[in-house]
Amino acid sequence: MNYYPPCANAHDKVVGLTPHSDAAGLTLLLQVSPVAGLQIRRNGKWFPVMPLSGALVVNIGYILEILTNGRYKSIEHKAVINAKEERISIAAFHSPSLGKTVGPLAEIVDKETPLFKSLSMQEYAKLVFSQKLNGKSIIELMKLNP
Numbered sequence: 001m002n003y004y005p006p007c008a009n010a011h012d013k014v015v016g017l018t019p020h021s022d023a024a025g026l027t028l029l030l031q032v033s034p035v036a037g038l039q040i041r042r043n044g045k046w047f048p049v050m051p052l053s054g055a056l057v058v059n060i061g062y063i064l065e066i067l068t069n070g071r072y073k074s075i076e077h078k079a080v081i082n083a084k085e086e087r088i089s090i091a092a093f094h095s096p097s098l099g100k101t102v103g104p105l106a107e108i109v110d111k112e113t114p115l116f117k118s119l120s121m122q123e124y125a126k127l128v129f130s131q132k133l134n135g136k137s138i139i140e141l142m143k144l145n146p
């Protein structure tokens with residue numbers, strides 16, 4: 001669960017959640033408060049994703065990008081703070097179990113060159129937790145030819 005208190009310095013000095021893509025496979029996100037905050041980056045521009053009552057936002061994370069050898073792209077997003085209102089969101093991250101492999105699927109790399117390394121879920125988790133929540137660094141580290 002994410003809690004963003006209201007903050008008068010919302011626009012210049014304070015950030016809610018820095019730009020990142022989720023390290024998981026698939027994220028289901030519930031925007032609990034009817035307050036704008038979530039933004040996604042597309043073609044270099046930030047777009048708001050307005051809360052819709054009862055709707056879940058489905059985000060593709062790095063693991064799905066890696067499993068599909070880059071066919072499905074992870075989405076970069078951030079959360080901004082509102083000057084007057086608090087905001088709550090709940091994210092459920094879905095990933096393979098420990099012991100499974102995070103790497104391009106065999107049935108895909110049968111026919112094309114793998115773009116990413118294959119790591120055990122434990123090794124991948126170690127890599128994730130050694131990085132800051134910032135931009136695209138984890139996927140860069142997973143690339144075979146960065």
Ligand SMILES: O=C(O)CCC(=O)C(=O)O
Nearest residue numbers: 002017022038079089091
């Ligand atoms: O608060 C939000 O809308 C985004 C939360 C998020 O990106 C996350 O928990 O990874």
Ligand SMILES: [Fe+2]
Nearest residue numbers: 020021022077
């Ligand atoms: Fe996220």
